[in-house]
Amino acid sequence: MRRQTYIFPKPPSILGSSAVGGKLENEGPLGRCFDKTSDDPYMTAETFEKGESKLQKQALLHLFEKTGLTEQDIDVIFGGDLLNQCTGTTYGVRGFGIPFLGIYGACSTMAEGLIMASAFTHAGYAECAAAVTSSHFCAAEKQYRFPLNYGGQRTPTSQWTATAGGALCVSAKGTAPYVRGFTVGKIEDLGVTDAANMGAAMAPAAWSTVSAFFRDTGMSPDSFDMVLTGDLASVGSRLFCELAEREGVDISARHNDCGKMLYDPDKQDVHAGGSGCGCCAAVLCGHILPQLKTGRLKNVLFAATGALMSPTVSQQGESIPSISHAVWISSESGVKS
Amino acid sequence: MRRQTYIFPKPPSILGSSAVGGKLENEGPLGRCFDKTSDDPYMTAETFEKGESKLQKQALLHLFEKTGLTEQDIDVIFGGDLLNQCTGTTYGVRGFGIPFLGIYGACSTMAEGLIMASAFTHAGYAECAAAVTSSHFCAAEKQYRFPLNYGGQRTPTSQWTATAGGALCVSAKGTAPYVRGFTVGKIEDLGVTDAANMGAAMAPAAWSTVSAFFRDTGMSPDSFDMVLTGDLASVGSRLFCELAEREGVDISARHNDCGKMLYDPDKQDVHAGGSGCGCCAAVLCGHILPQLKTGRLKNVLFAATGALMSPTVSQQGESIPSISHAVWISSESGVKS
Numbered sequence: 001m002r003r004q005t006y007i008f009p010k011p012p013s014i015l016g017s018s019a020v021g022g023k024l025e026n027e028g029p030l031g032r033c034f035d036k037t038s039d040d041p042y043m044t045a046e047t048f049e050k051g052e053s054k055l056q057k058q059a060l061l062h063l064f065e066k067t068g069l070t071e072q073d074i075d076v077i078f079g080g081d082l083l084n085q086c087t088g089t090t091y092g093v094r095g096f097g098i099p100f101l102g103i104y105g106a107c108s109t110m111a112e113g114l115i116m117a118s119a120f121t122h123a124g125y126a127e128c129a130a131a132v133t134s135s136h137f138c139a140a141e142k143q144y145r146f147p148l149n150y151g152g153q154r155t156p157t158s159q160w161t162a163t164a165g166g167a168l169c170v171s172a173k174g175t176a177p178y179v180r181g182f183t184v185g186k187i188e189d190l191g192v193t194d195a196a197n198m199g200a201a202m203a204p205a206a207w208s209t210v211s212a213f214f215r216d217t218g219m220s221p222d223s224f225d226m227v228l229t230g231d232l233a234s235v236g237s238r239l240f241c242e243l244a245e246r247e248g249v250d251i252s253a254r255h256n257d258c259g260k261m262l263y264d265p266d267k268q269d270v271h272a273g274g275s276g277c278g279c280c281a282a283v284l285c286g287h288i289l290p291q292l293k294t295g296r297l298k299n300v301l302f303a304a305t306g307a308l309m310s311p312t313v314s315q316q317g318e319s320i321p322s323i324s325h326a327v328w329i330s331s332e333s334g335v336k337s
Numbered sequence: 338m339r340r341q342t343y344i345f346p347k348p349p350s351i352l353g354s355s356a357v358g359g360k361l362e363n364e365g366p367l368g369r370c371f372d373k374t375s376d377d378p379y380m381t382a383e384t385f386e387k388g389e390s391k392l393q394k395q396a397l398l399h400l401f402e403k404t405g406l407t408e409q410d411i412d413v414i415f416g417g418d419l420l421n422q423c424t425g426t427t428y429g430v431r432g433f434g435i436p437f438l439g440i441y442g443a444c445s446t447m448a449e450g451l452i453m454a455s456a457f458t459h460a461g462y463a464e465c466a467a468a469v470t471s472s473h474f475c476a477a478e479k480q481y482r483f484p485l486n487y488g489g490q491r492t493p494t495s496q497w498t499a500t501a502g503g504a505l506c507v508s509a510k511g512t513a514p515y516v517r518g519f520t521v522g523k524i525e526d527l528g529v530t531d532a533a534n535m536g537a538a539m540a541p542a543a544w545s546t547v548s549a550f551f552r553d554t555g556m557s558p559d560s561f562d563m564v565l566t567g568d569l570a571s572v573g574s575r576l577f578c579e580l581a582e583r584e585g586v587d588i589s590a591r592h593n594d595c596g597k598m599l600y601d602p603d604k605q606d607v608h609a610g611g612s613g614c615g616c617c618a619a620v621l622c623g624h625i626l627p628q629l630k631t632g633r634l635k636n637v638l639f640a641a642t643g644a645l646m647s648p649t650v651s652q653q654g655e656s657i658p659s660i661s662h663a664v665w666i667s668s669e670s671g672v673k674s
Contacts, residue, residue, distance in 0.1 A: 002409060004436050006462045047653050072339060076521050084421040085647035086441045090524065094658045099341050099521035101449060101662075102441035102645070104423045112438060116453075123460035125343045143649075184413050184436035187427065308439070310422035312480075316384050321431045325438075 004209070005216035007181035011333050012121045013174025014114075015128070016067035019286030020058045021278070022137070022163030024270075028263045033286035034164075035062040041138050041163065049083060049091075052136035055165035055278065056081070056092030059132055059285075063167040071096045074169060075126035078113040080104045081134050081277050082161075084143065088134050098130070106306030107202075107231050108185070109133040110166060110281040111325040114302075117170040118179040118327070127171060134165035135276025144195065144311055157197040159233045160270035162262055166281030168289065177292035180328040183216065185209035187308065189321040195314050199236025199259075199272055202305040205322035206232060207243040210303050213326050214249070221254040225297045228288065229324070230258030230280025230304045233273025234265070258283035258304075280304045288329075295331045302327045341546070342553035344518035348670050349458045350511025351451075352465070353404035356623030357395045358615070359474070359500030361607075365600045370623035371501075372399040378475050378500065386420060386428075389473035392502035392615065393418070393429025396469055396622075400504040408433045411506060412463035415450040417441045418471050418614050419498075421480065425471050435467070443643030444539075444568050445522075446470040447503060447618040448662040451639075454507040455516040455664070464508060471502035472613025481532065481648055494534040496570045497607035499599055503618025505626065514629035517665040520553065522546035524645065526658040532651050536573025536596070536609055539642040542659035543569060544580040547640050550663045551586070558591040562634045565625065566661070567595030567617025567641045570610025571602070595620035595641075617641045625666075632668040639664045 018035045026037035036058055038044075043051035043058075056079065064070060077096070080103040081088035093100055105112040113131025120126040138148055140161035146152040170179065188208050192201040206229045214220060221227055232240055237257045244251040258280035259273035284302060291297040303326040309318065355372045363374035373395055375381075380388035380395075393416065401407060414433075417440040418425035430437055442449040450468025457463040475485055477498035483489040507516065525545050529538040543566045551557060558564055569577055574594045581588040595617035596610035621639060628634040640663040646655065 002412070002436075004412075049650055049653065050655075075339070075341075080439075080441055082422075083647065084649060085419075085443065085645065087645070087647045087650045090645040090658050091650065091655065094524045094526055097523050099339075099523050100660060101452075101521055102417075102660075104417055104439035104441040106422065115438075119460065119462055120456065123456065123462075125456055125460075184438055186434050186436050187431045189431055308422065308424070308427040310420065310424045312421060313386055313424045313428065316386065318387075318428065321427050323437060323439075 003216050004212045005181055005183040008122050010335060011178035011180045012118045012170050012172050014177045014289060015169045015171050015174050016063055017168035017285035017289045018059050018062035018066055019166045019282040020055050021282055025162055025164050025262060028268060030262055030287050048136055048139040049087060052088040052134050052139050053091035055134040056089055056132050059165040059167035063169060067169060071098055073128050074098045074130045075128055076101060076120060077130040077132060078103050078116040079132040080109045082106060082140055105323060106308055107275055107277050108304040108306030108323055108325050109277040110284055111302060111304035111327055114327050115182045115325055121170050121172045128169055130167060130169040132167040133277040133281045135161050135278035137161045137163045140276060154271055155196045156271055157235050158271050159198055159259060159273055159275035161276035162274045162279035164278030164282040166285035168285055176331045177289055177329050178333045180330045180334060183209050183213040183326040185324045187321045187323050189319050191319045193319045198275055198307045199232045200239055201307050201320040202322040203232055203236040203239035203243060205324040206240050206303050206305045209324040209326045221251045224254055224299045224301050226256055227251055227254045227301045228256055231275040232257045232305060233259035233275060235272045292329055292331050299330045302329055340553050341549045342518055342520040345459050347672060348515035348517045349455045349507050349509050351514045351626060352506050352508050352511050353400055354505035354622035354626045355396050355399035355403055356503045356619040357392050358619055362499060362501050362599060365605060367599055367624050385473055385476040386424060389425040389471050389476050390428035392471040393426055393469050396502040396504035400506060404506060408435055411435050411465050411467045413438060413457060414467040414469060415440050415453040416469040417446045419443060419477055442660060443645055444612055444614050445641040445643030445660055445662050446614040447621055448639060448641035448664055451664050452519045452662055458507050458509045465506055467504060467506040469504040470614040470618045472498050472615035474498045474500045477613060491608055492533045493608055494572050495608045496535055496596060496610055496612035498613035499611045499616035499619065501615030501619040503622035505622055513668045514626055514666050515670045517667045517671060520546050520550040520663040522661045524658045524660050526656055528656045530656050535612055535644045536569045537576055538644050538657040539659040540569055540573040540576035540580060542661040543577050543640050543642045546661040546663045558588045561591055561636045561638050563593055564588055564591045564638045565593055567620060568612040569594045569642060570596035570612060572609045629666055629668050636667045639666055
């Protein structure tokens, strides 16, 4: 079997992170984890798309404020989002003058960005590298499904694209949390064609990557406080645990999913749960990384998932290819001093 | 000033490359540089989008054939394209089972992919890494401008999106050509709003990155056989040389542009010239890299450019942000043995 995992000899450090969100995200169980939330879905911009760009800009500004860093301190920024041609990112980071490398991983973008930022700082290509992403419910519905004004009904398996953004920055030197290693995922496609059931499409990709990590490292779910997928939500999470069980791995006790954490299923009408690049970005940056910093969480395997289709190709009858990238984040560097 | 350039102490090697194209590309001056061309714009698929995916698949298959490598030898592949959600790539590489990291840089994608593949192999994250991209005239016109059936007239500054694809693979060990270093570009936006004048929008990004490379390295245009931008075409190339001249740099004697090379302006009606991710991918992979391998070319600064807008945001009145990434490719490793 091919080795998909790389473990850093000297784990880079996540210097800081930030999360921003919308009204529904603020009202959810993680509301207090956001640095800023806005009741206005336009974020005071003229369109949803421009509003989404503001989410990324705000996430970066809060990151700078919290870390004391400036634009000049960031050598490269990795970013992407769900909008056609990743314009949420392009227009969000345009004003900063920071060297930029665009990435596309759909909802797995924050994991990919964290991998890239860690890889570039660990190798000395950058002293400090940032990653940023976002999603926006109204912009995503309009682009992927129906404009909101259409009033289409949502099926029970559908997920709610989070209006949220997250940013983080990584350096070769620093304190906890540390990026210990990463697994680059393969594209998995078991033939799901229902664009309203992303969880089912993405679950095989999540298990493929998480099981590759365990195989490559010899670790198991018990090595982690949390195996955190995102965003499989309730339907995909069930399938993910079932796929693990079929291979004799009991992962359910350690597993959680960003799409299940961002909203309250009893009080918030989000059907299967949250999704969108901003969902796991906000959960990671606003909720998980701070706990890894204080040591409340010791080891987290963060496996964000992305559905790589477009409405154009879906309407041509194609199934939904998915991907997941995993990052091992720890409160300990693992390096003996 | 911030340093944007990284020079590899041990330059990774480009093990091989491949180029595929359509009918018009075959009829152009570089026709014989392609490994395969197809007269059918659908590439025997049902839609233009599925045809574009076939370009990427074919480019990779030819790369494997030429290098003797198999899917199992490639540890990671970096790819992206212009289609919404980069589906040209997703569906093109889906069947290979190679770990995949999606990138988005519009027409600068091949430079970004080459940077990533070089960065990952040099640091030991991968033994062998590939980069792939494509573009398709019919798919791009339909998505960015008008469906072909509409029969809209094209303005003189407009560029012709190449129906082409290219792939290459990089390893830490190997022979010429070598990747000596790279410059990650910043987003530049001087306010151009005409989506039929990409050359004007992208020229400032190209000069920003090329001048950063010269500033960071102390090198000059004279250090290179060729400073190869892509795809500024005729309008953007004039502006690029003018921007250089304003800063006292005479670059015109060394400058060429992939968008000017792919087609014959006298015989082929492509207006300002070629564009699209596939244009500079095909020119680099089919025409330039083989000459760097034999030593016919010694040093090339490859600065691919991308316009990062989408039709959605352009129609909302936004200007066109652009980016360019530069890669120094050489027939010599520069390492004293």
